Structure formats: structure tokens, C-alpha cells
Amino acid sequence: MQLSAMGLPDHLAQTQVRLVAVGPDEAGQRIDNFLARYLKGVPHSHIYRILRRGEVRVNSGRVRAQYKVKAGDKVRIPPARVVPDTAKAPPGKRLLAIEDHILFEDAYLMVIDKPAGVAVHGGSGISHGIIEALRTVRPDAPFLELVHRLDRDTSGCLIVAKRRSALRALHEQLRTGAMNKRYLTLVRGPWSGGSRTVTAALRKNQLQGGERVVTVDGTGKEAVTLFHPLTGHGQATLVDVELKTGRTHQIRVHAAHIGHPLAGDLKYGDADFNQLMKGFGLRRLFLHAHRIEFTHPAGGGSIGLSAMPGQDLQLVLDNLGLVIP
Numbered sequence: 001m002q003l004s005a006m007g008l009p010d011h012l013a014q015t016q017v018r019l020v021a022v023g024p025d026e027a028g029q030r031i032d033n034f035l036a037r038y039l040k041g042v043p044h045s046h047i048y049r050i051l052r053r054g055e056v057r058v059n060s061g062r063v064r065a066q067y068k069v070k071a072g073d074k075v076r077i078p079p080a081r082v083v084p085d086t087a088k089a090p091p092g093k094r095l096l097a098i099e100d101h102i103l104f105e106d107a108y109l110m111v112i113d114k115p116a117g118v119a120v121h122g123g124s125g126i127s128h129g130i131i132e133a134l135r136t137v138r139p140d141a142p143f144l145e146l147v148h149r150l151d152r153d154t155s156g157c158l159i160v161a162k163r164r165s166a167l168r169a170l171h172e173q174l175r176t177g178a179m180n181k182r183y184l185t186l187v188r189g190p191w192s193g194g195s196r197t198v199t200a201a202l203r204k205n206q207l208q209g210g211e212r213v214v215t216v217d218g219t220g221k222e223a224v225t226l227f228h229p230l231t232g233h234g235q236a237t238l239v240d241v242e243l244k245t246g247r248t249h250q251i252r253v254h255a256a257h258i259g260h261p262l263a264g265d266l267k268y269g270d271a272d273f274n275q276l277m278k279g280f281g282l283r284r285l286f287l288h289a290h291r292i293e294f295t296h297p298a299g300g301g302s303i304g305l306s307a308m309p310g311q312d313l314q315l316v317l318d319n320l321g322l323v324i325p
Contacts, residue, residue, distance in 0.1 A: 022073040028168045029145060031058065032065040035077065042080045044122040050078055068171075098133050103305050108166040108298050109147070109159055113307040116155040116284050120146055134160065143167075148174060148181075148246065153264075156183070156289025156307050161297075169297035174246065180293040183241040183251060184309060184324070186286040186316070187260035188273040191229040191237040198225045198254040202247045213267070214249040216257050223247045225254040233320045235276060236263060240290075251287065262287060263316075280319040281312075288313060 020038060035047050035056065054062040057076040058069070069075065098118075104111040112130065114120065119129035128136075134144050147159035147170045161167035173179040203220030205213050224244035231238050237260070241251050252268045255261055261269040263277040263286040277286070293304040309317070309324075317324070 017079065018077040020075045020077055022069045022071055022075060024071045025164050026069060027071040028068055028164070028171055030065065031056065031063055031067045031069055031075070033145060034069050034075065038077055039080050046080060050080065098130055099137060103157065103307060104303070108163050108296070109161050109170070111292065111305050112158045112160065114150055114155055114158045114289075116153055116310070116312070119152045120149050120158065130158070131160065147171065150289060151249070151285075151287075153285040154183075154287045154289060155310060155313075157181075157292040157305055158289070159292065159294075163297075166297040170294065173294050177244055178295065180291075181243045181246075181289060182291040183243070184288045184290045184313075185239050185241055185251065185255070186236050186263040186277070186282075187239050187255055188236060188263070188270055189260060190232050190234060191239070191260065195226065195228045196258065198227065198258055199223070200254060200257055202250060202253055204248055212248070214247070214253045216253060221245075221247060223250050223254065225250055227255070227258075227260075230325050231322050233322055236273075236320060238317070238322050238324070252285075277316065281315045283312060286313060286316065 018038070022034070026034060032044070032047055032051065035051075036042070036044065039047060048065055050056055051063070051065050055078040056063065058067065058073050060074075060076075098112065101113045101115065102110055103113050114130060121129040121131045131144060131146050135141065138144065141162065143161070143163055145161050145167050147161050147167060150156065150158050159170060161170060170179070200216040200223065201218055201220040202214050202223045203217035205215055207213055222245060226242040226244065228240040228242065229237050230240055239255075239260075241255075243250060249268070252262050252265050256265070256268040261273065263269070264274055264282050264284050266274070266285075274282075288309045289307070290309065291304065291306045293302065295301070296303055308314075
């Protein structure tokens with residue numbers, strides 16, 4: 001059996017470096033998604049690894065996974081390990097049932113009520129996410145891409161574009177703040193002083209073991225979060241949150257920064273408060289993307305969609321005696 005330079009059988013490795021020019025129809029997507037289309041069968045975890053190592057180059061320079069390719073970019077794609085079809089685990093039943101959670105769909109986009117505990121895409125030890133599941137159940141769909149992301153533990157409204165033009169238009173709405181994203185969360189303690197705007201800049205760091213942590217840091221990126229208290233229990237307050245920027249873990253870090261960490265937050269939260277909320281039935285992070293508003297990328301009309309919290313979160317509210325206004 002002949003081995004490639006990577007120590008793998010030739011049929012399991014792509015041994016040639018490729019230089020690919022980004023076309024107009026490919027512009028606007030993240031580099032990791034761009035690579036996934038050229039590296040069929042390559043695990044997302046490996047794609048992120050070659051990005052971190054700098055093996056992927058755009059216009060001869062290193063880029064991060066968040067980089068969005070532009071028309072005319074020259075992308076160097078290194079050799080990559082391919083997983084044969086017989087070795088790839090298919091998405092689980094829960095993921096393949098994701099179409100049951102579609103709130104809205106037309107020829108340009110769909111909005112999904114994402115369940116908690118489900119990743120939006122594969123990578124970092126996760127073989128499949130929502131976008132891979134959609135591509136599996138819709139093999140003839142010419143284009144399916146995430147417009148934005150939700151953390152694995154966050155539930156609620158998630159937009160998937162079905163056309164390149166829709167993806168570009170919706171990304172522009174995200175960039176300019178024209179898209180309105182609202183979240184429901186339960187935070188520690190009574191709330192005083194009414195609505196509050198938090199503008200603390202955020203910086204992503206990396207701890208030993210690869211755990212990603214975001215901190216408030218004046219040298220970080222601008223982040224703006226609006227907190228609107230709805231109703232309280234005394235030990236906890238239900239809050240409507242409006243995002244003006246879309247930084248990683250933004251709501252969780254800003255809430256902890258002002259002394260109101262989220263219920264069930266194991267990374268930025270309060271252990272005693274989390275244990276208290278377990279007594280009221282909480283088994284996960286209490287964060288739900290309950291409403292999204294945007295302009296249709298083709299028709300131009302206004303679209304507003306809502307998703308009520310699932311039974312798991314509703315049980316906690318019922319036990320606390322809290323009602324969503």
C-alpha cells in the first residue's frame with residue numbers, strides 16, 4: 001500500500017497544494033466554510049487546525065476562521081486528510097429532525113428554532129451540526145450557509161441562507177446593525193434601575209487546554225448590549241436582551257460584568273446561583289434567542305419571527321412563578 005507524504009494511503013489524502021481564486025459568487029463567506037466546499041470529506045476539526053497553524057494562506061497571508069473571503073482573493077489550500085464515506089458518522093436522529101424546527105422558509109432563506117445542546121456546525125470534536133444535517137437531508141440544495149451563529153447551549157432563532165445573494169445582504173444587515181436580535185435570559189438577583197446599556201469592550205483569550213474565554217478588556221473589540229428587565233422572583237430576574245454587536249459570549253460576559261451572571265452559565269456564572277436554580281429545575285444555560293427582525297434580502301419587506309422558550313426553560317419559569325410579558 002502506497003503512503004502519501006502525510007503517512008496516509010493515497011486514497012485518504014489530498015497531496016497537492018492548490019491555489020484557488022475566489023469568484024464573485026463565493027465572496028462574503030467565512031474562510032472555513034469556503035474551505036469545506038473544496039475539501040470534501042475533510043473533518044471540520046482538521047480545517048480549523050490547518051487554519052490555526054497558518055497552513056491556509058489568503059493572498060500569501062495567514063487568516064483566522066472568521067475571515068470572510070473577497071472576490072479575487074487567492075487562497076492557498078494545503079494537502080488535507082480525507083475521511084472515507086464509510087468512516088463518517090451520519091448526523092443523529094435529533095439533527096436529521098431539524099427541519100421540524102423551521103419557523104419560516106422561502107426560496108432565499110430559512111429561520112430555525114435551534115434546540116439547545118446542538119451545535120450549528122461541526123468542528124472542535126463535533127462531527128456534525130445543524131448546517132451539515134441540513135445538507136444531508138437536502139442533498140440537491142445548491143446553497144445552504146449559516147448567516148450567523150448561536151452557541152451550542154443557546155436555543156432559538158437561527159437564519160440559514162439559501163442563496164449567495166441572500167447571504168451577502170443579510171451579512172450587510174448584521175454589519176450595519178439593521179438586524180435586530182433579542183434574547184430571553186434569567187440572571188442572578190433582583191434588578192434595579194430599569195434598562196441598562198453595557199458598552200464594555202471584549203477580548204478573546206485562550207487558556208491552557210484550549211478553553212476559549214472572553215474577558216472585558218479596553219483593548220478588545222467594541223461590544224454593545226441592551227438589558228431590559230421584565231419580571232423578577234427576588235433571587236433571579238427575567239431579562240430581554242438586545243444585541244447591537246455580535247461578539248463571542250457577549251451577553252454572558254456583559255451580564256457577569258454588571259453583577260448579574262446568567263443562570264446555568266458554567267464558564268462566567270456563579271456556582272451558588274447555578275445550584276440554586278437547579279432546585280427550580282434548570283439543567284442548562286438559560287439563554288434563548290426569542291425574536292429576530294430583518295429586511296427580506298430580495299423582497300425588501302420587514303420580517304419578524306419569534307420562538308417561545310422550550311419546555312425545559314418554561315418549567316423553570318413556572319417553578320419561579322414568572323410569566324413572560
